[in-house]
Amino acid sequence: MQKIIVSSATLATLLGALTLSAGALAATPAAVDLLTNGSFQEGSDGWWLAGTEIKVKDGAGCMAITKPGANQWDVMLGQSMLGLRKGQEYTIAFTAYALEDTDLKANVQFDSPPYTSYFATGVNLTKTPQDFKFKFTMSKPDDPKAQFQFQLGARKATTVCVSKASLTGVTYAVKASLNSVRLNQLGYVPNAVKQATVATDATAPLAWTVKDQAGKVVAKGNTTPFGKNAASGENVQIADFSELTTPGDQYVLGVAGQSSHAFTISANIYGPLKRDAVAYFYHNRSGIAIDAAHVDDPKLARPAGHAPDKATCFNRRDEKGNNWSGCDYTLDVSKGWYDAGDHGKYVVNGGISLWTLQNMYERSLYIKGADSTWFGEGKLRIPDTAKGAPDLLKEARWEMDFLLAMQVPANKKLKLPLGDQLANLTSLKMTEVDAGGMVHQVIHDESWTGIPLRPDRDMKIRYLYFPTTAATLNMAATAAQSARIWKTLDPDYAARCLKAAETAWDAAVRQPQIYAYDQFTGGGPYNDNNVTDEFYWAAAELFVTTGIARYQTALRASPNFLLMPAGDMKGTHDLSWDDLNAAATITLAMVPNTLPPNDIKTARQHLMATANAYVAAGAKEGYGLPFAAEQYSWGSNGALANRGIILGLAYDFSGERKYLNAATAAMNYMLGRNPLDQSYVSGYGERPLKNPHHRFWAQQSSSDYPGPARGALSGGPNSVNFSDPVATALKGKCIGQTCWIDNNGAWTLNEITINWNAPFAWLVAFLDDAGRQ
Numbered sequence: 001m002q003k004i005i006v007s008s009a010t011l012a013t014l015l016g017a018l019t020l021s022a023g024a025l026a027a028t029p030a031a032v033d034l035l036t037n038g039s040f041q042e043g044s045d046g047w048w049l050a051g052t053e054i055k056v057k058d059g060a061g062c063m064a065i066t067k068p069g070a071n072q073w074d075v076m077l078g079q080s081m082l083g084l085r086k087g088q089e090y091t092i093a094f095t096a097y098a099l100e101d102t103d104l105k106a107n108v109q110f111d112s113p114p115y116t117s118y119f120a121t122g123v124n125l126t127k128t129p130q131d132f133k134f135k136f137t138m139s140k141p142d143d144p145k146a147q148f149q150f151q152l153g154a155r156k157a158t159t160v161c162v163s164k165a166s167l168t169g170v171t172y173a174v175k176a177s178l179n180s181v182r183l184n185q186l187g188y189v190p191n192a193v194k195q196a197t198v199a200t201d202a203t204a205p206l207a208w209t210v211k212d213q214a215g216k217v218v219a220k221g222n223t224t225p226f227g228k229n230a231a232s233g234e235n236v237q238i239a240d241f242s243e244l245t246t247p248g249d250q251y252v253l254g255v256a257g258q259s260s261h262a263f264t265i266s267a268n269i270y271g272p273l274k275r276d277a278v279a280y281f282y283h284n285r286s287g288i289a290i291d292a293a294h295v296d297d298p299k300l301a302r303p304a305g306h307a308p309d310k311a312t313c314f315n316r317r318d319e320k321g322n323n324w325s326g327c328d329y330t331l332d333v334s335k336g337w338y339d340a341g342d343h344g345k346y347v348v349n350g351g352i353s354l355w356t357l358q359n360m361y362e363r364s365l366y367i368k369g370a371d372s373t374w375f376g377e378g379k380l381r382i383p384d385t386a387k388g389a390p391d392l393l394k395e396a397r398w399e400m401d402f403l404l405a406m407q408v409p410a411n412k413k414l415k416l417p418l419g420d421q422l423a424n425l426t427s428l429k430m431t432e433v434d435a436g437g438m439v440h441q442v443i444h445d446e447s448w449t450g451i452p453l454r455p456d457r458d459m460k461i462r463y464l465y466f467p468t469t470a471a472t473l474n475m476a477a478t479a480a481q482s483a484r485i486w487k488t489l490d491p492d493y494a495a496r497c498l499k500a501a502e503t504a505w506d507a508a509v510r511q512p513q514i515y516a517y518d519q520f521t522g523g524g525p526y527n528d529n530n531v532t533d534e535f536y537w538a539a540a541e542l543f544v545t546t547g548i549a550r551y552q553t554a555l556r557a558s559p560n561f562l563l564m565p566a567g568d569m570k571g572t573h574d575l576s577w578d579d580l581n582a583a584a585t586i587t588l589a590m591v592p593n594t595l596p597p598n599d600i601k602t603a604r605q606h607l608m609a610t611a612n613a614y615v616a617a618g619a620k621e622g623y624g625l626p627f628a629a630e631q632y633s634w635g636s637n638g639a640l641a642n643r644g645i646i647l648g649l650a651y652d653f654s655g656e657r658k659y660l661n662a663a664t665a666a667m668n669y670m671l672g673r674n675p676l677d678q679s680y681v682s683g684y685g686e687r688p689l690k691n692p693h694h695r696f697w698a699q700q701s702s703s704d705y706p707g708p709a710r711g712a713l714s715g716g717p718n719s720v721n722f723s724d725p726v727a728t729a730l731k732g733k734c735i736g737q738t739c740w741i742d743n744n745g746a747w748t749l750n751e752i753t754i755n756w757n758a759p760f761a762w763l764v765a766f767l768d769d770a771g772r773q
Contacts, residue, residue, distance in 0.1 A: 305455020567613020
């Protein structure tokens with residue numbers, strides 16, 4: 001599809017409507033078609049699906065219904081974010097037929113509980129295409145985010161085709177109120193670079209001033225024209241007010257008659273945020289009650305979820321038709337962190353999250369100026385589960401205990417898919433192997449749950465899903481890291497971790513090609529059929545902890561030895577759950593070990609080269625980001641935070657402020673210096689994240705549920721994947737940094753996860769350290 005690039009004014013209007021910003025109402029007086037691509041001329045763009053897949057043929061969207069389910073809504077085709085105005089008349093029209101006589105329900109409704117229906121009707125379908133047309137008047141209050149649905153569930157298994165679909169009437173939207181002067185809405189440390197981006201059609205420099213709380217001008221200058229920012233389609237200029245270092249509140253930057261949000265300058269600007277970013281993990285614990293004494297809002301307290309969380313192996317037919325034989329054991333995996341907005345717990349995502357928090361602790365041991373006092377014993381608001389240990393490690397241990405519990409008992413035989421079988425997902429070949437010491441990929445529900453749902457109210461059956469080489473190496477790496485961290489704090493625990501790590505390593509070497517596939521419902525697959533990075537990472541962590549030669553041999557023999565990200569627009573080898581090379585190289589570069597000195601020097605050189613590439617990218621980006629691509633992928637904010645880790649370490653190793661400036665620019669973007677004028681962090685900034693995709697932090701869906709705890713980072717803009725019902729409304733109408741909406745149904749845009757909050761917490765803590773120096 002051709003990309004649509006819009007001007008700053010058009011962008012503000014579009015995004016204001018989609019994000020429901022406060023402002024005056026605007027309505028188009030003439031009737032318009034509210035549906036996108038109702039003719040299916042652009043494939044399935046604009047439509048979302050549930051319980052089926054769609055194929056477009058001859059201008060019709062055809063759905064093969066193989067599993068009708070028990071409810072009408074188990075199979076659906078629909079569109080979301082449709083604006084309806086009270087008292088207005090709307091016309092629904094479509095053409096439909098089926099390969100066998102059946103029926104469907106056309107429905108227009110509120111998109112969240114109680115799912116109020118504005119219009120619903122059933123129609124009978126035959127093999128002959130029929131035209132249908134209905135009118136209704138919107139009798140309920142204005143709704144800017146209604147859903148249109150074809151409900152096809154609880155009917156016979158057949159194929160249904162629809163075409164020429166439209167919903168015509170007066171649209172309802174909300175006028176945008178986005179600031180054109182965009183900066184970090186929280187503020188700045190005194191010694192940091194301080195820049196704002198101004199969206200403007202002007203091409204000549206513009207005068208700017210900063211006024212204090214009393215209205216006195218305390219700094220002034222002229223902007224620097226940048227030109228078009230490719231990732232947002234805007235023309236922008238840069239205001240640099242770094243000269244202002246005086247601490248204070250309620251500063252306002254004014255440019256050409258436009259004013260920024262008020263901001264603060266303080267050496268302690270990141271102090272509360274770093275604690276809240278780490279508290280995210282306590283809030284998302286499994287197997288323990290979240291105590292009101294440890295949270296800011298009593299509504300955030302809740303009973304223990306999945307306590308206990310005991311499960312056996314999946315022993316049913318998967319979504320692709322393969323039969324799984326299960327296992328003869330049950331594991332108690334009650335601890336750990338819920339991965340994201342659902343109640344699944346994943347070893348491969350838990351692994352990088354755990355490593356990042358533990359790396360934050362190790363940085364405090366080996367980097368001069370890194371402050372460890374703020375996460376010492378009794379400093380974080382969490383239960384005291386390990387006397388004498390820093391609170392950060394207590395939190396990390398909750399997840400480490402989960403990973404340890406996911407290990408297959410010794411000498412257990414399991415039937416598993418050996419080798420790369422990605423091309424044969426409907427007929428996996430199973431081979432019985434000795435799976436002892438391997439680690440299960442995930443535990444999650446047998447099927448997806450809805451929103452809202454408190455964890456203790458999740459009554460669905462849960463299963464252990466088959467062990468994989470990647471999960472096994474994730475546990476080996478993090479358990480080895482834990483072993484050296486806990487060696488003096490808790491020698492018995494350290495010994496347990498090391499034994500489990502070495503057992504897992506041996507199991508992975510024995511079974512090096514057991515990969516995860518997208519076979520199951522109720523949880524994400526985290527599929528990855530390249531585990532050379534996991535082998536390198538696990539070998540590195542085991543070697544640094546033990547000094548044993550066989551691990552050094554393995555890591556040096558790896559094709560990824562000392563590999564770091566390329567620093568390019570594609571994000572090649574950027575640190576993530578499916579590319580852990582950087583984690584290995586960072587450990588070798590930072591934690592004392594017995595590699596030859598030249599290898600350690602090379603590891604640091606590679607890290608610095610990556611950081612230099614990130615810095616260079618920032619000079620090409622209108623918001624200063626160390627990422628200069630036009631398109632943004634799922635979890636872009638998490639990827640940006642991981643780049644911040646490498647920039648932070650480059651500053652630690654060199655003291656060069658260009659790395660600190662680039663890391664600061666990444667944080668500024670996440671806290672408001674972006675084209676949506678949006679803080680992607682809950683509880684921080686004038687326009688903070690309010691409605692993340694989360695089953696408990698679900699105030700948007702039910703007033704009985706709380707909003708998010710402070711310090712949660714949204715996944716952020718995603719211009720690549722529009723697979724959820726909310727995101728479909730943006731497809732073709734946004735690019736790069738503008739593809740985002742604060743809605744808890746938008747999991748491709750507004751999900752929150754442990755592996756994004758972990759690097760975010762690391763980066764916040766680093767910037768707090770740097771700001772005090």
